[in-house]
Amino acid sequence: MTTRAIKCLLVIAALIAICSGVALGKGWRGIVPLHSTRSDVEKLLGPVPGWNYYLENETVHFEYQTPERECGKESALWNVPLNTVLAILVVPKERKSIAEYGIDSTYVKSQTDLLNIFNYSNEDEGIEYSATRDIVDRIIYVPALKDWILACPGKVIKSRRGGTGSV
Numbered sequence: 063m064t065t066r067a068i069k070c071l072l073v074i075a076a077l078i079a080i081c082s083g084v085a086l087g088k089g090w091r092g093i094v095p096l097h098s099t100r101s102d103v104e105k106l107l108g109p110v111p112g113w114n115y116y117l118e119n120e121t122v123h124f125e126y127q128t129p130e131r132e133c134g135k136e137s138a139l140w141n142v143p144l145n146t147v148l149a150i151l152v153v154p155k156e157r158k159s160i161a162e163y164g165i166d167s168t169y170v171k172s173q174t175d176l177l178n179i180f181n182y183s184n185e186d187e188g189i190e191y192s193a194t195r196d197i198v199d200r201i202i203y204v205p206a207l208k209d210w211i212l213a214c215p216g217k218v219i220k221s222r223r224g225g226t227g228s229v
Contacts, residue, residue, distance in 0.1 A: 133214035
């Protein structure tokens with residue numbers, strides 16, 4: 063094997079190692095936006111008509127990639143296959159304080175248009191807590207910052223930290 067072939071193989075191996083460890087965010091019960099599919103959700107929770115699961119402790123809504131959201135369409139954002147999980151909305155039945163969820167300085171706090179409702183976002187992990195008077199009423203799992211490379215070409219993703227990412 064030539065030196066050039068060895069270098070090429072090393073570069074390919076490095077790229078595979080980098081890509082395999084970079085893209086996964088926190089996710090919910092192993093379901094990670096932009097990496098998991100409807101099939102993964104159904105293996106975990108069973109099939110349901112629609113996108114909502116009414117569980118003992120929470121209601122969970124999954125957003126999936128649909129033909130209307132494919133790159134090139136007006137509402138497109140992510141360059142992923144059909145039926146890929148785009149986001150997960152969890153509404154816990156038991157309300158807990160933001161402190162009980164361990165929200166710390168890695169989360170960006172932002173006020174919504176409504177009085178006393180704040181969002182706490184961690185873009186690195188792809189998670190956002192929405193709280194009313196410091197009580198969490200929903201948790202949203204979204205693509206992690208490292209996954210923004212999967213945006214449709216030309217789309218700009220706005221960061222809550224003030225920056226943007228685009229492809």
